[in-house]
C-alpha cells in the first residue's frame with residue numbers, strides 16, 4: 001500500500017467542473033493549486049495522505065493504469081481509446097459532456113461513395129479504426145494532437161474524428177458532422193490493484209459514487 005495516495009486530474013477544461021465534485025468527495029487541493037503562475041505539477045491537498053498531480057488528459061489514464069497514481073478523473077473518450085486492462089472506471093461523474101464524431105467538409109468534397117479506404121485526421125486512431133471497421137472500411141489515421149478541424153481544408157485528410165460539444169468549431173471551419181461515434185462524460189478512474197489493496201481507494205470510490213447518486217436524484 002502506498003503511504004500517500006496520488007490523484008491525477010487533467011489540466012484543462014474538465015478541471016473547473018471536476019473541482020466541486022472532488023470537494024464533495026473530500027478531495028480538496030491547497031490554495032497554491034489555483035495560482036496560475038505556479039509551475040509545480042504536484043499539489044498538496046487538505047488530506048495529509050493525498051496529493052494531486054495535474055497532467056494532460058491522456059496521461060491521467062496512463063499514470064493510473066500503471067499504478068503511478070491510484071485514481072483520477074478523465075473523459076470516457078480517453079478510457080475507450082486506450083482500453084487499459086488495469087484501469088477501472090466505476091463512477092460516471094456526469095460532467096464534461098461532449099461526443100466523438102466524424103466530420104467532413106460541408107461542400108461534400110470528401111464524399112466518395114462505396115470507398116473501402118479513407119484517410120482520417122484524429123487524436124483517437126483506435127476508436128476511429130474500430131468505428132470504420134464496423135462499416136467494412138479501412139481507415140488510415142493521421143494522428144494530430146489538436147486543431148483537427150483544419151486538416152481537410154489543407155488536404156491532410158478528407159475527414160476528421162474529433163470531440164464536439166456546441167458544434168461551433170466544426171461550423172467555423174466549414175465542416176459538418178456525418179456520424180456520431182461515442183457519447184462522452186468524465187469518469188472517476190482507479191487502478192484495479194490499488195482498489196483491491198488500499199481501503200482508502202475503495203472508500204473514495206464510495207464517496208464519489210454516493211455524491212453522483214445524490215446529484216442524479218436531485
Ligand SMILES: Nc1ncnc2c1ncn2[C@@H]1O[C@H](COP(=O)(O)OP(=O)(O)OP(=O)(O)O)[C@@H](O)[C@H]1O
Pocket residue numbers: 010011012013014015055056057058074075076077078096097098163164165166184185186
Ligand atoms: N468541447 C468540449 N466540451 C466538453 N468536454 C470536452 C470538450 N473537449 C474535450 N472535452 C473533454 O475534456 C477532456 C479534455 O480535458 P482537459 O481539456 O481538461 O484536458 P487537457 O489535459 O487540457 O487535454 P489536452 O491533452 O487535449 O490538452 C476530453 O478528453 C473530453 O473528455
Ligand SMILES: O=P(O)(O)OC[C@H]1O[C@H](OP(=O)(O)OP(=O)(O)O)[C@H](O)[C@@H]1O
Pocket residue numbers: 013145146147148149162163164165166167168169170
Ligand atoms: O463543439 P465545440 O464546443 O466547438 O468544441 C469542440 C472543440 O473542443 C475541443 O478542442 P479544445 O478546445 O479542447 O482544443 P484542442 O484543439 O487543443 O483539443 C475539440 O477538440 C474541438 O476542437
